Amino acid sequence: MFIKNKRPRCDERPFRNEWKYYITEAEMYAIRARLLEIMERDSHAGDGKYMIRSLYFDDYWDNSYHDKLDGVNYRNKYRIRVYNCSDKTIKLERKTKIANYIHKDSATLQREEYDRILAGDYSFLLASDKPLCREFYYECMVHLMRPRVIVDYEREPLIFPYGDVRITFDSHVRAALLCEDIFDPKLPALEVLDPGVLIMEVKFTEFLPQMIKEVIPPSAHHFMAISKYTLCYEKTAYMAKQI
Numbered sequence: 001m002f003i004k005n006k007r008p009r010c011d012e013r014p015f016r017n018e019w020k021y022y023i024t025e026a027e028m029y030a031i032r033a034r035l036l037e038i039m040e041r042d043s044h045a046g047d048g049k050y051m052i053r054s055l056y057f058d059d060y061w062d063n064s065y066h067d068k069l070d071g072v073n074y075r076n077k078y079r080i081r082v083y084n085c086s087d088k089t090i091k092l093e094r095k096t097k098i099a100n101y102i103h104k105d106s107a108t109l110q111r112e113e114y115d116r117i118l119a120g121d122y123s124f125l126l127a128s129d130k131p132l133c134r135e136f137y138y139e140c141m142v143h144l145m146r147p148r149v150i151v152d153y154e155r156e157p158l159i160f161p162y163g164d165v166r167i168t169f170d171s172h173v174r175a176a177l178l179c180e181d182i183f184d185p186k187l188p189a190l191e192v193l194d195p196g197v198l199i200m201e202v203k204f205t206e207f208l209p210q211m212i213k214e215v216i217p218p219s220a221h222h223f224m225a226i227s228k229y230t231l232c233y234e235k236t237a238y239m240a241k242q243i
Contacts, residue, residue, distance in 0.1 A: 015101040016164070019202040020226040027217050028169050028198050034215045035158055035167060042157040042166075054079040054151045055182055056229045060144035068230050074098050077229060078136060078145060080114060085185040087111045094132060102203070107132040118147070150176040151232045152189050153199075164205040165212060171198045175232030192231040199226055
């Protein structure tokens with residue numbers, strides 16, 4: 001038995017369902033053991049996990065942060081994301097969210113391009129053949145989009161091909177103040193979750209198989225309005241005022 005879910009479209013782009021939950025480490029071990037009977041580990045995860053570091057941007061008025069707090073139904077967030085502190089893959093991303101549905105646009109950046117953005121030189125973005133880069137240029141110039149906070153965490157992903165299902169366990173979510181060297185593996189950061197607490201994310205496109213849905217623990221029956229950006233923004237807000 002499968003659970004069908006309607007999904008919205010924006011300019012004919014498919015949106016994915018995104019459900020988020022806080023779970024304990026003990027729950028994670030139990031859930032993962034059951035899921036591994038039907039799901040596979042993501043081959044991109046190497047030893048099963050990888051580190052994600054995202055440099056989030058916000059405009060002059062911090063609208064991305066306030067829109068989240070105010071429950072604005074349609075909102076965007078911009079970030080530059082790297083993996084395992086390496087500059088081998090650098091992605092400019094825009095995450096569009098409508099209720100529990102998401103869509104991500106992505107454009108690959110070269111290290112030199114990243115350095116120019118951090119230096120406040122956005123001119124090359126306007127000449128890019130990538131629409132996302134040109135739109136990011138507009139945000140930077142018109143809405144004064146600037147780097148706001150760095151978000152770190154370890155991710156353990158599981159995948160299931162039918163319904164394009166992806167379940168991730170995100171642990172050690174940390175916040176760091178702005179630093180030009182986001183490739184520094186020793187970048188100081190502050191934990192934002194209570195000890196032993198993780199974030200489980202369930203993403204799928206067309207449907208979520210019932211056998212996977214049943215694995216979600218009873219304590220997580222209600223969706224949580226979790227934003228790593230918001231958590232890290234608030235964790236570093238008092239330090240940002242001192243700079």
